Amino acid sequence: MTAAQPLPTLEITALEKRFGETQVLRSIDLKVQNGELVFVIGPSGSGKSTMLRCCNRLEEPTSGAIHVNGKPMLGIPRKELDRMRLQVGMVFQGFFLYPHLSALKNVTLAQRKALGRSKAEAEARALEMLDKVGLKHKADAMPSELSGGQQQRVAIARALALDPKVMLFDEPTSALDPELVGSVLKVMRDLRELGMTMIVVSHEMHFAREAADRVVFMDGGVIVEEGPPEEIFGNPKSDRLKAFLSRVSGEAA
Amino acid sequence: MDFFDAFLNPEIIATYLRPMVRAVWVTIWISVLVVISGLALGALLAGLRAYQKRWLSWPIVLFADLMRALPPLVLMLILFFGLPSIGIILNDWFVLYLILTLVLAAFVEEIFWATMTSLPRGQWEAGAATGLSFLQVLVHVIFPQALRMNIPPLVNRSLTISKMTAYGSVIGVKEIVSVAGSAQAFSGSATPLTMAALAYLIIFFPAMLLSRYIEDRFHYEH
Numbered sequence: 197m198t199a200a201q202p203l204p205t206l207e208i209t210a211l212e213k214r215f216g217e218t219q220v221l222r223s224i225d226l227k228v229q230n231g232e233l234v235f236v237i238g239p240s241g242s243g244k245s246t247m248l249r250c251c252n253r254l255e256e257p258t259s260g261a262i263h264v265n266g267k268p269m270l271g272i273p274r275k276e277l278d279r280m281r282l283q284v285g286m287v288f289q290g291f292f293l294y295p296h297l298s299a300l301k302n303v304t305l306a307q308r309k310a311l312g313r314s315k316a317e318a319e320a321r322a323l324e325m326l327d328k329v330g331l332k333h334k335a336d337a338m339p340s341e342l343s344g345g346q347q348q349r350v351a352i353a354r355a356l357a358l359d360p361k362v363m364l365f366d367e368p369t370s371a372l373d374p375e376l377v378g379s380v381l382k383v384m385r386d387l388r389e390l391g392m393t394m395i396v397v398s399h400e401m402h403f404a405r406e407a408a409d410r411v412v413f414m415d416g417g418v419i420v421e422e423g424p425p426e427e428i429f430g431n432p433k434s435d436r437l438k439a440f441l442s443r444v445s446g447e448a449a
Numbered sequence: 450m451d452f453f454d455a456f457l458n459p460e461i462i463a464t465y466l467r468p469m470v471r472a473v474w475v476t477i478w479i480s481v482l483v484v485i486s487g488l489a490l491g492a493l494l495a496g497l498r499a500y501q502k503r504w505l506s507w508p509i510v511l512f513a514d515l516m517r518a519l520p521p522l523v524l525m526l527i528l529f530f531g532l533p534s535i536g537i538i539l540n541d542w543f544v545l546y547l548i549l550t551l552v553l554a555a556f557v558e559e560i561f562w563a564t565m566t567s568l569p570r571g572q573w574e575a576g577a578a579t580g581l582s583f584l585q586v587l588v589h590v591i592f593p594q595a596l597r598m599n600i601p602p603l604v605n606r607s608l609t610i611s612k613m614t615a616y617g618s619v620i621g622v623k624e625i626v627s628v629a630g631s632a633q634a635f636s637g638s639a640t641p642l643t644m645a646a647l648a649y650l651i652i653f654f655p656a657m658l659l660s661r662y663i664e665d666r667f668h669y670e671h
Binding site: 252254275278279290292293309311354355 | 572574576578580582585589590
């Protein structure tokens with residue numbers, strides 16, 4: 197950490213977000229390096245999802261800066277924003293596959309319309325990505341015919357097919373039945389092996405311990421503490437983190 | 450005079466069959482034009498309203514409310530009998546086509562708008578997050594879903610508006626009711642009116658079957 201750092205894949209600088217009078221995020225600074233998996237934990241309402249959603253501007257930050265590979269996400273025209281969003285993949289808690297399109301078409305739509313790939317190229321890429329998430333055989337299935345875990349894996353393939361520089365996961369397993377969580381976590385683990393840069397907001401503490409390079413603990417709209425998982429979970433410094441961990445350890449970790 | 454003589458007199462049927470068939474065609478093509486342009490205009494207005502620009506939404510809402518509140522017949526009478534007094538003369542069939550199209554568009558706009566706003570916000574966000582422009586999300590993600598969910602009300606509205614072509618009789622469009630009405634007055638027999646009723650059945654029964662087919666075809670589970 198002492199040597200000159202390379203350009204971060206994602207850099208959040210002095211990010212603030214207010215909803216009217218309510219301050220949701222306060223002076224958030226976060227750098228995510230290429231290939232890093234950063235895990236964001238914290239109680240509900242701590243602002244972690246809002247921070248994630250600011251990164252691709254599904255939520256409009258009140259002030260601050262966000263850069264992807266050194267290029268600004270804020271203060272750019274919508275056309276440029278659409279192009280920048282291609283570099284930031286997002287996976288939602290609620291999957292949000294397009295219900296009127298097959299799994300394959302879910303994965304090809306943005307490739308064709310936003311990236312301008314040909315039909316053949318987009319389909320080849322989609323099949324490759326569906327294969328990566330273990331669902332190549334479901335390419336023609338409609339979302340209503342897939343389990344929650346399968347839908348989420350198609351959603352991951354949909355984001356990956358656009359060759360993003362960083363993937364944002366917004367509680368990707370929270371809406372899943374417990375027995376389906378594993379299949380989604382496996383895909384995320386594979387992605388990490390392949391060197392994908394990832395920011396994960398999740399309550400899967402086991403997964404954080406095992407897969408995260410760095411864990412960020414948020415509470416009350418600020419980053420309270422961050423460090424390697426063994427530090428955060430093994431040697432928490434702040435009282436707020438200690439309280440949070442003892443609360444969740446009852447259920448999970 | 451027994452019942453059949455009054456309502457299904459063969460001679461009267463023979464006399465008025467040809468004009469009635471012509472009237473059926475007039476009713477059909479005006480209906481088809483109204484449904485096509487009304488659906489298209491309504492969908493377009495809902496799409497424009499989705500941009501949430503006040504200078505766009507406000508006139509659209511006003512238009513939709515006015516067209517849904519006013520009886521179509523009143524609008525037709527104003528256009529057909531009122532406009533000539535300021536030197537604008539419109540064809541009878543054009544007035545019928547225009548007003549029915551605008552009324553259908555108003556209802557279609559409201560139907561689409563209601564569904565588009567009730568779709569999960571995540572559908573808009575999933576599209577935007579993959580780099581699609583607002584228009585692309587609207588056209589490829591939101592609109593096809595809204596269309597599928599709205600097929601039953603859209604079909605109902607289309608059938609209802611098609612039957613309103615009968616208002617054309619008031620301004621002289623030679624559609625079914627108009628032709629049957631004159632024939633009844635001319636012959637003193639109720640038979641042309643029975644023919645009119647049968648003509649509507651012949652047109653709308655297949656339309657109902659078609660609509661059932663479309664509803665089944667595009668039904669999907671959420």
